[in-house]
Amino acid sequence: xxxxxxxxxxxxxxxxxxxxxxxxxxxxxxxxxxxxxxxxxxxxxxxxxxxxxxxxxxxxxxxxxxxxxxxxxxxxxxxxxxxxxxxxxxxxxxxxxxxxxxxxxxxxxxxxxxxxxxxxxxxxxxxxxxxxxxxxxxx
Numbered sequence: 001x002x003x004x005x006x007x008x009x010x011x012x013x014x015x016x017x018x019x020x021x022x023x024x025x026x027x028x029x030x031x032x033x034x035x036x037x038x039x040x041x042x043x044x045x046x047x048x049x050x051x052x053x054x055x056x057x058x059x060x061x062x063x064x065x066x067x068x069x070x071x072x073x074x075x076x077x078x079x080x081x082x083x084x085x086x087x088x089x090x091x092x093x094x095x096x097x098x099x100x101x102x103x104x105x106x107x108x109x110x111x112x113x114x115x116x117x118x119x120x121x122x123x124x125x126x127x128x129x130x131x132x133x134x135x136x137x138x139x
Contacts, residue, residue, distance in 0.1 A: 001031055001032070002031055002032040002033065002034050002066070003026060003029050003031045003032070003033055003034070004033075004034045004036055005022065005026055005033060005034070005035055005036065006036045006038070006039065007035055007036060007037050007039070007040040008039070008040065009039050009040060009041050009042070010040070010041065010042045010043075011040055011042070011043040011044070011046075011047030011050070011074070012042060012043065012044040012046060012047055013044060013045075013046040015047075016046040016047060016049075016050050020050070023050050023053070023054050026054060027053075027054050027057035027058060028057075030061075030063075031063065032058070032063045032064045032065070032066070033054065033058060033063070033064075033065050033066070034065075034066045034067075034068055035051065035054075035065065035066070035067050035068065036068050036069055037067060037068065037069050037070040037071070037074055037075075038068075038069035040070070040074050041072060041073065041074075042073050042074070043073065043074040043077055043078075047074075048077070048078070048081065048083065051065070051067070051083075052083070067084070070084075
């Protein structure tokens with residue numbers, strides 16, 4: 001069973017401050033989480049950080065994060081950072097760290113890592129791009 005979160009039009013610093021409790025609630029829900037980006041037009045480093053932090057918390061308890069209906073600038077940014085491939089194929093701290101370093105967000109990531117250590121393998125992580133779900137190990 002999954003809980004769906006419809007991301008706002010702008011997943012940027014000001015909006016993240018407002019919805020951070022919602023991301024905490026999602027991570028603590030005990031369910032897999034689907035982030036629906038159908039109406040999201042823009043994302044910045046704060047949005048990326050919220051996704052990564054939520055992903056790590058979910059993976060630590062054997063749950064998965066699925067990103068659905070992503071396009072435009074958010075898709076471009078997450079592709080450039082190699083996060084979509086990372087989430088779908090090999091979610092690991094070193095890959096996230098490298099991707100976030102390319103975005104200039106490494107310090108933010110390490111702060112989040114310290115408070116959400118992954119203790120279980122994240123083999124169930126999946127990312128849905130344009131409605132087609134890709135799971136770890138899928139081509």
